[in-house]
Amino acid sequence: MITCQRVVFIDSEFDAKKGQGERPGLPVCICAIEVLADGREIEHRLAAPYPTRPPWDRGDPYLTIGFALGAEAGSMMHVGWPLPSPAIDLYAEYMVLHNTEMCRGDEGKQPGPSLIQACRRYGVASMDAAYKDEMRALAYTKTNHTAAEITALQNYCLDDDCRSTLRLFRAMRPYIDFLRAPIRGAFMMQIERMRWRGIPIDMTLFRRARQHAPAIAAKMRGEMNRKLSAEIYFCGVFKRGTMFRLMQQRGIPIPVDPKTGKYSCATRLLKPMIGTYSEIKTFYEYKRMIEALGRFGLEIGSDNRHRFWLNPFGQKTGRNNPSTATLWGLPHTMRSFMKPDPGMAIAQIDLGSAHIGIAAALSGDPILMADYLSGDPYKQFAVAALGITNPTALQRQVYKACVLGRIFGMGADTLARNLGITRDQAQRILDQMSARYSVLDAWLKRVLVKAAHIIPITCTLGWSLSASGRMGEERTFLNFPMQGNESELLRLVFARAGDLPIIGCAHDSFILEDRADQIKQTVWKMQQVIRAASSDLLGGFKLRADCDEEDITYYPDRFIDKREREDGMQHWNWLMRLIEEAENDEGRGRYGDHGRGGGSSDEEHDTRTIPEANDESTQAEIGV
Amino acid sequence: MAENPNLEETTPQTNSGNSGSPPITPINVGEPADAASLAIDQKHLEDFLQTDMKPGVVECKRPAKATFFTVRKEDPKEAWKDRALYFMLEPEGRDPYLVPPAIAAKKKEDEDTIRAVLLVRYVTMAGEEGLWPLKLNPQEGKSNRWNTSAMNALRVAENGAWVRLISKGEYRIQVSGKKMTEVPPRFSERTFSELVNAAFPPDRVINSLDHPIWDELANGRTK
Secondary structure (H helix, E strand, C coil), X not given: CEEECEEEEEEEECCCCCCCCCCCCCCCEEEEEEECCCCCEEEEEEECCCCCCCCCCCCCCEEEEECCHHHHHHHHHHHCCCCCCCEEEHHHHHHHHCHHHHCCCCCCCCCCCCHHHHHHHCCCCCCCHHHHHHHHHHHHCCCCCCHHHHHHHHHHHHHHHHHHHHHHHHHHHHHCCCCCHHHHHHHHHHHHHHHHHCEEECHHHHHHHHHCHHHHHHHHHHHHHHHHCCCCEECCEECHHHHHHHHHHCCCCCCECXXXXXXXXXXXXXXXXXXXXXXXXXXXXXXXXXXHHHCCCCCECCCCEECCCCCCCCCCCCCCCCCCCCHHHCCHHHHHHECCCCCEEEEEEECCCHHHHHHHHHHCCHHXXXXXXXXXXXXXXXXXXXXXXCCCHHHHHHHHHHHHHHHCXXXXXXXXXXXXXXXXXXHHHHHHHHHHCHHHHHHHHHHHHHHHCCCCEECCCCCEECCCCCCCCHHHHHHHHHHHHHHXXXXXXXXXXXXXXXXXXXXXXXXXXXXXXXXXHHHHHHXXXXXXXXXHHCCCXXXXXXXXXXXXXXXXXXXXXXXXXXXXXXXXXXXXHHHHHHHHHHHCCCCCCCCCCCCCCCCCCCCCCCCCCCCHHHHHXXXX | XXXXXXXXXXXXXXXXXXXCCCCCCCEEECCHHHHHHHCCCHHHHXXXXXXXXXXXXXXXXXXXXXXXXXXXXXXXXXXXXXXXXXXXXCCCCCCCEEECXXXXXXXXXXXXXXXXXXXXXXXXXXXXXXXXXXXXXXXXXXXXXXXXHHHHHHHHHHCCCCEEEEECCCEEEEECCCCCCCCCCCCCCCCHHHHHHHHCCHHHECCCCCCHHHHHHHHCCCC
């Protein structure tokens, strides 16, 4: 614990270069209000050229407070200052304190607040929005500010932003968890550091793909129609009714969207079925690629590096929620546009089956712990349930679907649909799971009981959510302890990563970039950070941090996602072929498109009753 | 306030601050390095443990396969607390009935479906309680491998082990690597009698010689 006798409320004005994929511009000014132990205030107004270290850094511990500190982290990196520690970000604390409130609406979680909105929520006076816009415009639109303009920006920065932050802090102070808030503060600055580094993109190839995206999408639509022998796309428009008929004809059960209660072929609902039905796998992969090509744009800076807003705390579980227009929002095949620069290497560290590990640790289920630590819990379950030593890939997939499904609150009907088996068979597998992981099963039930009391479920570092009492919340709360604590772990890892060169992260994996001769050492250090962090949060239980030799990509190779590698690169090679074909067509003047646009879900839901059917061959192979 | 914004650092201004507001320092804050001590114990997820510790149904059957369970040992010098001998009647494919000794004594000669069983209270690793009916070997005649191995499993369990039954021509016994100290058994505060009453509500107890079950057993049933 650190005792701070001084608090510094900091803000800076700069061109954020929003949506451009660039690093933020050099700060026009950095201002701070330093509150001393005796209550006196010192106002700092800085402009370029900046001192080598902040004037308030006098060696003794002080607390830095800001609102959306990532922005200030960018300014500090620009001027060569170390990131301050300890630091508290009132944006992060607002998201922690008001998560349940922000999830109350019917349209998903509200976006995070601006400083003005947060002040309004706490009844604190803040600046005029129009004045803020005017000042921002002044900071964004030029680089050669006059002395008068710099003074105006400093006045705004200090008298409005810093002063509003101070007032907001006074209002929020009784509710802030000061012990854990600095972890979130460090996380907010570290993710800006990650954005600062950016993700290297093979721009030559990316430009070719982007240039021909409409033609490639058209070819994909045509190939998909041919492969499925149906006009799933007609004149470029996705026909949901045709897809429903195809599924009905092939005996594939059509999922019902739990949110609407209507039949749906949304990819998120079909994803669990791709291991069972080859037609669905084809549809899923093609549709995701077609949709991605329809919005094929990444924010890439002039240094050929992809940067984007991670939207921390954007989901109710505390997960980040970046836009789909990011490399992580594209189908995994397209992540191969990521390519290290000469002399560099990229490594992916995966928290393999993190949900299972967290569930095992939290529930204390000894069998699930042992299965997780074996490296392949799903295989262990299949082995035990089927009484065999070497289950097939499909059998493993079945028991994986069951374990993950149970944690997500999946019932026998959905499991049966996803696996193409009867309801009785699905129930038997679920019973097998309840019997094998009886401690987990009972624990999940108790978590639901607590959630049903409309009492916050709080994760290890304070992220929490309360039930609203609405129907259908059980699934959220069955999974919340796992997703929520996974998010807490991710934040702690970032906070402790220091100078480790993280350039990207998903919910359960990290991407690092370093010199080719250093990458393995860097990976090892990161693995230690992840294992120690998980041990600290999970009562000594260490999660896996997998990074095999093949998870490291050296120049001139390109990054390949594990799933794409397992599929033999077929989708990537197919994409490359289509790019070449599109270029050849263009050269020959045949740049045609049987369809238009990227395809969209533009039909109403089909609400007709469609009988479910099961695939007997699958049932036989599963062996249930 | 800076007159010249191009100065390296403008002169700091001091003022008396917000005289009406309480001081904001000192503030004690945690550090990422302290996460192990800062981690909120997730046991709070089980705050309402007691609310679901009384299931409406207590099952009277052998502990489920693949489920580790244990039992409490009885003190040979005292009356049993968590086990007792009962007579049970088990019609084919139906739930068992409990038969009081007086009724059993009168019907036992005619009905081989009435058997003496040892009902033993058990609890699974997950904290679910039940009654395990162990069939007894006849005092005269040949013993049965299932009965004998079940009784052996009971002895292993009552000596402080989590055990699991595996059916392979007999009950094979798997002992968990988890010790009682690592996963302590969570027996509820209910008494053995309460469990028996829950497992055998009044309609599952044959209290008279006029009970319809006797007619069914003697003459068959149509349903």
